[in-house]
Amino acid sequence: MSKLSHVDSENRPTMVDVSDKSVSQRTAHAQSVVRLPQEVLSQVSGDEIATKKGPVFATAIIAGVMAAKKTHELIPFCHALGLESCKVAIGIAGDSAVIDCVCKVTHKTGVEMEALTGASVAALTVYDMLKALSHDIVISETRLIAKSGGKRDFDRG
Numbered sequence: 001m002s003k004l005s006h007v008d009s010e011n012r013p014t015m016v017d018v019s020d021k022s023v024s025q026r027t028a029h030a031q032s033v034v035r036l037p038q039e040v041l042s043q044v045s046g047d048e049i050a051t052k053k054g055p056v057f058a059t060a061i062i063a064g065v066m067a068a069k070k071t072h073e074l075i076p077f078c079h080a081l082g083l084e085s086c087k088v089a090i091g092i093a094g095d096s097a098v099i100d101c102v103c104k105v106t107h108k109t110g111v112e113m114e115a116l117t118g119a120s121v122a123a124l125t126v127y128d129m130l131k132a133l134s135h136d137i138v139i140s141e142t143r144l145i146a147k148s149g150g151k152r153d154f155d156r157g
Contacts, residue, residue, distance in 0.1 A: 006077050013076070013077070014077070015077045015079070016077065016079075016109070018079065018108040018109045019108075021108040021109065022108065023106060023107060023108055024106065024107075024149045024150070025104065025105075025106050025149050026104070026105055026106070026107060026109070026110045026111050026147070026148065026149035026150055027102065027103070027104045027111065027146075027147065027148050027149055028102070028103050028110060028111040028112040028114065028115035028116075028144065028146070028147040029100065029101070029102045029115060029144070029145040029146045029147070030100075030101050030112070030115035030116040030118065030119040030120075030142070030143065030144050030145060031098065031099060031100050031101070031119055031141070031142070031143060031145050032098075032099045032101075032119040032120055032122065032123035032139060032140075032141065032142040033096050033097070033098055033099070033123075033139075033140050033141040033142075034096060034097040034098075034099065034123050034126050034127065034137060034138070034139050034140075035095055035096045035137065035138040035139075035140060036095055036096060036097060036130070036134075036137060037095075037134045037136045037137065038095075039133060039134050040130050040133050040134050040137065041092075041095060043133065044092055047090075047091065047092070049129075049130065051129055051130065051132065051133070052132070053129045053132075054129070056125075056126055056129040056130060057090040057097070057126070059125060059129060060088070060090060060099070060122040060123075060125040060126045060129070061088040061089075061090060061122065063121050063122055063124075063125040064086075064088035064099065064101055064118040064119065064121050064122030064125070065086045065088055065118060066121075067117050067118050067120070067121030067122075068083060068086045068088075068101060068103055068114040068115065068117055068118030068121075069083055069086065069114075070117075071113050071114045071117040071118075074117060075113055075117070078113050078114075079107075079108075079109050081105050081107055081109070081111060081114065082105065082107075083103055083104070083105050083111065083114060084104050084105050084106060085102070085103065085104040085105075086101065086102070086103045086104075086114070086118060087100075087101070087102045088100070088101045088118055088119070088122050090122065090126070097123075097126055099119050099122045099123055099126070100119070100145075101115045101116075101118035101119040101122065102115060103115045103118065109150075110147060110149065110150045111147075112144055112147050115144070115147075116142065116144060119142055120139075120142050123139045123142065124139070127139060143156070144156070
């Protein structure tokens with residue numbers, strides 16, 4: 001018998017049954033890092049990059065929130081969750097744009113996948129909007145930073 005939560009006793013993929021779980025406030029924080037080459041970094045003004053397509057980070061924030069809300073449509077076994085909060089923030093650190101996505105819900109299942117999806121799609125949006133300036137943009141280090149409210153908490157610290 002598999003110990004994976006998304007596999008049944010016959011090793012077939014299945015959605016996790018959360019009907020017996022307790023409802024609790026659940027929070028997840030995910031992060032993606034987008035390394036930017038110098039020719040792109042030189043376009044940063046304040047905390048934004050403006051291109052012919054529009055404000056890069058503002059657009060990526062909207063895309064990240066939209067993606068987090070639609071995670072169940074993208075990842076086969078994710079439960080549909082009515083997110084109560086989804087905040088995406090983007091800042092420059094050294095040669096990179098750091099994208100943080102924090103999602104909250106009161107539900108029987110967590111929001112890690114929503115936060116990871118939000119951070120990932122925001123990173124992809126940054127790439128899409130900047131690729132006319134350079135293709136030497138690297139999306140990396142998409143990871144869960146912290147989660148709380150479920151069976152066990154996690155904090156990368």
